[in-house]
Amino acid sequence: MELKFNNVSKNYGKKQALSGFSTVMSEGVYALLGPNGAGKSTLMNCLSDLIQPSEGNILFDGADIRQMGARFREIYGYMPQSYGLYPSFTAADTLRYFASLKDIKNPESVITELLETVNLSDCSKQRVGGFSGGMKRRLGIAIALLNDPKVLVLDEPTAGLDPKERIRFRNLISEVSFNRVVIFATHIVSDVESIANNVILLQNGKILRDTDVGSLLESMDGKVWEADVENVNEALGKDSFKISNIVKTPTGAKIRIVSDEKPYQNAHLTIPNLEDVYLYYFNEVAAEND
Amino acid sequence: MTKLIRFEFMKVFNRGKWLFFAAILFAKLLFAFLSLxxxxxxxxxxxxEYTNQLAGMSESEASEFILAESERINSIIAxxxxxxxxxxxxxxxxxxxxxxxxxxxxxxxxxxxxxxxYKRYEQFQELEPKNRIYFYDLSWNLFGRYLGFDFFVFFTVVLFCIPVFCREHSDNVCCLNEVSKFGRRKLCFAKITVCFTIGAVAALVLYASDFAVLALRFGMDFADMPIxxxxxxxxxxxxxxxxxxxVGITASKVLWCICAALAAAAVSAVIKEYVLSLIVYASVILIPLQFSAGEQGMLGKIGIGPGLQGNFYHFSLLVPALNIVLWLAVNYVIVAIKYPNKAHSH
Structure with a gap:
């Protein structure tokens, strides 16, 4: 199974939302990481055939997904960043409706199983209009999974969820990620660390890095430091490095610094994490949550 | 496809919205009772009494009676x-x-x-002898005058057909539908089928209610007489x-109502926003109505609004049938433009 993005670009007037995006994906979880406006949703809309790329194409096992049309949608599952559901439908009716749209034969057993998977069995007869954001998200992933998709795309799946729901959701994504290409877009670094095997860093519609999580962290070796400082404000005022974390101590503060060079004499190297990566590439502190 | 249509009906008539239709029907019956x-x-x-007297007579006997009665009444008054x-x-x-x-x-x-x-007698002089039959015709005449643009039918189409496409956008469900296997063309055709059915059923039920009220209040005698x-x-x-x-006029109005429903589907599929769709649709239907008094001009012949009036003086189902084909074609073109990769879709 291979999903190939071939020089995909998308322009909105003069603004280039996506620029020459090329990569090849096989089974595994891919995180699209980037700040707002990096082009993540545009890429997903292109993959969903909701918008047409200005240039390039996307191939699934060698076939253009636009040419495949319904044949691609048959093996495709998508949960957009924001979406609505029919408020008067119950959870089970919602899944029945999408099962008919996805041409699922004998859907009842699939629906029962999915409601259990997303922990909504008890609410199957409740109207969706009364669901919380987290419940709607879980129902959204159940909809995406109805046709047992080979390509599963989740756009900001944990956005707007409380920490407990987010953990539940991460686990859910991990559970359903076998034997599929799972792509999820996020600007929440902790999601990536928990779920993804591979990370694509996107900024201004262009790929900054496309690698596995281990390699990405390895690339940061020798660039993340910790140091004890007396005057935090002085450290914050320096442009030569980026501070990813500050912990107050009795004598001042312990700061975590991302820098190509040793920032202080007393600084020592420490193990990098994805937040450091985010800071290094995007020059802003990664979001902990939405 | 059947399942998709069933779910589309569920969307339209969810949360007891069929009660709205029941309310419209009730209001329509009430209006008919008060108006007829x-x-x-x-x-x-x-x-x-006169028509009953004339009922058994031949045409010449009836004419003689009317002329004699005219002479009698005029002479008494004079x-x-x-x-x-x-x-x-x-x-x-x-x-x-x-x-x-x-x-x-x-x-x-x-x-x-x-x-x-006597007016009827004069009218008869222009008719072929076989059509010169006297019977009590006031209830039919009343029914003919009652037929016209039916706001209950129009309101039903607006209420139930325009949201069929708009709702997907207002509820933001499009993105989920359109990434599903049958979420594009087939879903659109299911929606168009639903609009078609709503138009047909609403018109049949609401127009039949007029017949029912007429029959209940005035009887429907002499239905086999020449019009x-x-x-x-x-x-x-x-x-x-x-x-x-x-029945023909009513059938024609039912067909025009189907046109109206298909037009509602087309307008809302293009505009995607309920209030704007409503304004445009109402304009498309009602403006030609204002310019078609007496069925004059092209708008009177081809406009959906004048069609819904059901007062074409030619007895034809061909024009509305052609209009249905036209509006089905318009809907098909809209779907084809929206989903250009249809050739590869199924």
Whole structure:
């Protein structure tokens, strides 16, 4: 199974939302990481055939997904960043409706199983209009999974969820990620660390890095430091490095610094994490949550 | 496809929205009961007596009767002054005068109803002899006058058909639908089918309610008589019975209502926003209505609004049928433009 993005670009007037995006994906979880406006949703809309790329194409096992049309949608599952559901439908009716749209034969057993998977069995007869954001998200992933998709795309799946729901959701994504290409877009670094095997860093519609999580962290070796400082404000005022974390101590503060060079004499190297990566590439502190 | 259509109906009639239709039907029945009244400036009973009298007669016998009755009534009315003078001068006795006054009051009470009958007699002179049949036609005439642009039907189409496409956008469900296997063309065709069905069923039920009220209040006698014999319908060229004519007009209106529903689907599929769709749609339907008085001009012939009036003087189902084909084609083009990769879709 291979999903190939071939020089995909998308322009909105003069603004280039996506620029020459090329990569090849096989089974595994891919995180699209980037700040707002990096082009993540545009890429997903292109993959969903909701918008047409200005240039390039996307191939699934060698076939253009636009040419495949319904044949691609048959093996495709998508949960957009924001979406609505029919408020008067119950959870089970919602899944029945999408099962008919996805041409699922004998859907009842699939629906029962999915409601259990997303922990909504008890609410199957409740109207969706009364669901919380987290419940709607879980129902959204159940909809995406109805046709047992080979390509599963989740756009900001944990956005707007409380920490407990987010953990539940991460686990859910991990559970359903076998034997599929799972792509999820996020600007929440902790999601990536928990779920993804591979990370694509996107900024201004262009790929900054496309690698596995281990390699990405390895690339940061020798660039993340910790140091004890007396005057935090002085450290914050320096442009030569980026501070990813500050912990107050009795004598001042312990700061975590991302820098190509040793920032202080007393600084020592420490193990990098994805937040450091985010800071290094995007020059802003990664979001902990939405 | 059947399942998709079933779910589309679920969306349309969710949360007891069918009660809205029940309410519209109830309001329509109430309106029909209040509106279908024989408010005439003559005695309906006298007119009915005349028509009953004429019912068994041949055409020549009926003509003779009407001319004789005309002569009788006119002479009685015309003699009023003369008889009064004779009575005053003592030429006639009080009993004779009272007898005259009785016949005068009788003639006077009948004259307006007779004038109505006489109009029908005059209308008959233009008809083929086989169509010159007298019967009690006021209920049919009333029904004909009652037929017109039906705001209940229009409101039903607006209420139930415009949201069929708009709802997906307002509820933001499009993105989930469109990434599903049948979420594009097939879903659109399911929606179009739903609009078609709503148009047909709503029109059938609501127009049938008019028939029901008419039958309940005035009876539907003489339905097998020629339509030309009903006052006001002498110009009809089609050789049809009263019932066939009104069923035909109603069938035509049902077809036009299907057109209206398909037009609602097309407008809302393009505009995608309920209020704007409503404004554009109402304009498309109602503006031609204003320019089509008396079925003059092209708009009167091809406009959906005039079609919903059901008052075309030609008895034709062809025009609305062609309109349905036209609007189905418009919907198909909209779907084809929206989903250009359709050739590879299924």
């Amino acid at each position: 009244n024989l408010k005439t400036d003559f005695s309906v009973e006298v007119y009915r 003699a009023s002054n003369e008889m009064e003078e004779k009575y005053m001068s003592g030429e006639i006795s009080i009993d004779d005068y009272k007898k005259y006054r009785t016949s005068y009051y009788d003639a006077n009470s009948k004259i307006k109803a007779f004038e109505e009958l 030309q014999a009903v006052i006001g319908y002498g110009a009809m060229t089609d050789d049809v019975t009263v019932l066939t004519f009104f």
